[in-house]
Amino acid sequence: MDDYRLKPDVLCWRCDTTQFTFKTTGELPLLEGTIGQDRALTAIDFGLDIKDGGFNLFILGQPGTGRSSTIKKILENRSSGNPVPNDWCYLHDLEDGTHPLHIRLPAGKGREFKKDLDHLIERLAENIPKIFNSKEYEEQKKKIAVDYKSKHDALIEELEQEAKSKGFALRRAVNGLVMMPVRYNEPLSQQEYEALDDEAKAGIEKRGAELQERIDEVLRQVRALEEEMRQKITAMEKDILLFSIVHLFDELERKYAEFDTIIEHFARCKKDIIDRIDEVRPQKEPQVVLAGMKTQEEGTSFNRYRVNLLVDNSALAGAPVIYEANPTYFNLFGRIEHVIQMGNAMTNFEMIKAGALHRANGGYLILDCREVLFNIFSYEALKRCIRNREVKIEDMAEQFRLIATVTLKPQPIPLDCKIVLIGAPLFYYLLFQLDPDFRKFFKVKVDFDEMMTSCREHIQQYALFIGTKCSEEKLLHFDPAAVARTIEYAARLVEDQERLSCCFIDIADLIREASFYAEKQSADRVAEKHVGLAIEARIYRSNKVEERIQELIDDGTILVDTDGAVTGQVNGLTVYQLGDYSFGRPARVTVRTFLGNKGMVNIEREAKLSGPIHDKGVLILNGFFGQRYAQDKPLALSASICFEQVYSGVEGDSASSTELYGILSSLSGLPIKQGIAVTGSVNQHGQVQPIGGVNQKIEGFYTVCKFRGLTGEQGVIIPRTNQRNLMLKPEVVEAVAEGKFHIWSIATIDQGIEILTGVPAGELGENGAWPEGTINDLVDKRLRKFAETAQSFNSKHN
Secondary structure: OOOOEOOHHHOOOOOOHHHOOOOOHHHOOOOOOOOOOHHHHHHHHHHHHOOOOOEOEEEEOOOOOOHHHHHHHHHHHHHOOOOOOOEEEEEOOOOOOOOOEEEEEOOOHHHHHHHHHHHHHHHHHHHHHHHHOOHHHHHHHHHHHHHHHHHHHHHHHHHHHHHHHOOEEEEEEOOEEEEEEEEOOEEOOHHHHHHOOHHHHHHHHHHHHHHHHHHHHHHHHHHHHHHHHHHHHHHHHHHHHHHHHHHHHHHHHHHOOOOHHHHHHHHHHHHHHHHOHHHHOOOOOOOEEEOOEEOOOHHHHHHHHOEEEEEOOOOOOOOOEEEEOOOOHHHHHOEEOOEEEOOEEEOOHHHEEOOHHHHHOOOEEEEEHHHHHHOOOHHHHHHHHHHHOEEOOOOHHHHHOOOOOOOOOOOOEEOOOEEEEEEOHHHHHHHHHHOOOHHHHEOEEEEOOOEEEOOHHHHHHHHHHHHHHHHHOOOOOEOHHHHHHHHHHHHHHHOOOOEEEOOHHHHHHHHHHHHHHHHHOOOOOEOHHHHHHHHHHHHHHHOHHHHHHHHHHHOOOOOOOOOOEEOOEEEEEEEEEEOOEEEEEEEEEEEEEEEOOOEEEEHHHHOOOEOHHHHHHHHHHHHHHHHHHOOOOOOOEEEEEEEOOOOOOEOOOOOHHHHHHHHHHHHHOOOEEOOEEEOOEEOOOOEEEOOOOHHHHHHHHHHHHHHHOOOOOOEEEEEHHHHHHOOOOHHHHHHHHOOOOEEEEEOEHHHHHHHHHOOOOOOOOOOOOOOOOOHHHHHHHHHHHHHHHHHHHHHHOO
């Protein structure tokens, strides 16, 4: 047993405080960069430098490894050296009003352009009403009206003379001109007309029909004159209006002469104002559209000439870095807002709002993959934007309506943006496997590691990290011993004496908690005891279930033996995972062997309480027994294996060596020491393989033994390959140093069974036989007896 017993100095790695030259971390400079992520940083540099399409970044890693903070810091540093992207504006579509047009302007020019157009509209709203109220306008309009009146009067006078010559008089009525027969310059009454003879009546009717034709012709000429007058007035008004507004645009056209799209827009604006002369002409009285409701003020009719400044980059000093925490469809790709007017949803081009992609255009956009996938439409629309290299603002509800409605369809904006998705490895591999487009659009994999080597460089950087965190958050600084204890805790998190955890969110929390306890004790700095106190307090807040299970073991509800020896019974070790806290406790494994041909019967499997990995571990035992004991005889063995008092399921193969020890004990008849617990998986060659949670398992069995009373014979057998994973609590290390508790590391099943039984396992001789009295010899003889009994039984019954 002494050959495999571990010494106290290998049970936990200790950080050497002599390598620190500071008295407190307050003397250290601030940490620059990221610790232990060389692979990820190389990938980030590559992804940001390459300009080809599709080389967007997917940053994968566990939360707390510095994914978000690292990429944000790198992008902020890079963005300052990049040019500021252009501003983007939307203008009203003066053709049909449903397709607003975009304009690209240099950074800061968009705000200036908007200000200029707002001033232009103010001047238009001020000047145009003056035009129609001016003396010149009234004189020209009066001149046209006088000319029309003279022509109109001449036509009417000529018609009246002709009517008089035919014996008629003309009277003006509501529905036009009415002719009346006259005699002696007096209109004929109805009685006088009836008194005329038939010949006179016929003459009047004939002359009246001829005159009516002439009246109709004159009225047509009058209407033509009226239309001509209106056209002349309109043409005059347009000429005056154009002359009055041209000078308002001239100054802006000279200012923005280098922007062809703006010059074209000014030309469309002038044409639109002229074409809308009836709308821009001031109304003498407000129009009443509903009871008590009036139309909008005159000035609002010019709002169609304003500019919607969609993206204003005037305040930037470099390329934008946008992190969208809530990547809904509208937050990413923009929206078209509406207002309710008289029960109707109204909108216009000024209600087009930018999304994160618009603001990040020309720079970088950071998104959480999980949030993108959870928000409906976002992921597919994001791929369309990358594929088409444009951002298109759409109303996604439109495709679900039964009736199509008229809405705005803004001109898509060209997209030049590096997109960074951050997510867990699960999301990356699922998308890579299930989405054929994913590998086209996110070609750069940035893999953040969960651990790093515990070299001197990384230890020094860890100290810088602690000092930086204390300085940034105004915490008490750490002395070298406290730094060393914190780094040891980082090694414990990954259960490796040669590596440190990269999960800095846990380390940062420990720094805050240790500082809290130091302040509570009125200390001027954080010492090693404060770090230890923070760790113990964190455990105490989470170990209620652990204590309840320990109470059940203490009062005998859960059966666990820590002394004596029992055949076919072994103390296995299990790990309970409860969210952020895990702990180990022993579980009794019992085995019964008997004659049969069922092989290894796993009761948990039969009861559907075991997972596939556990079942695999049990099935491996068949291969072990077949290779070792069934070369010269058949196996006539049935073995019943059970985890006693386990009702919530068993998973993992770390108990396969425990089950094998139980089978060997049952077959050999040798009892197993109950003061020793076992963990480790096994292969078909009998080699013991590494397992997880080795520290929790050892500490869990130690706790049970401590409450029962340490005898100096108790301990745990672990795989030799797990020796580097030992980061045990000081209490356990101290007990081992005092000889009250033991830890053995083994490489094979034979070594483990020797420790458990105190009997040599034995090696197969050249003659094919096992040494007499060894465990393998006893097992082989028992199995041979089973085979002979089975053969004899079959012979008698066949």
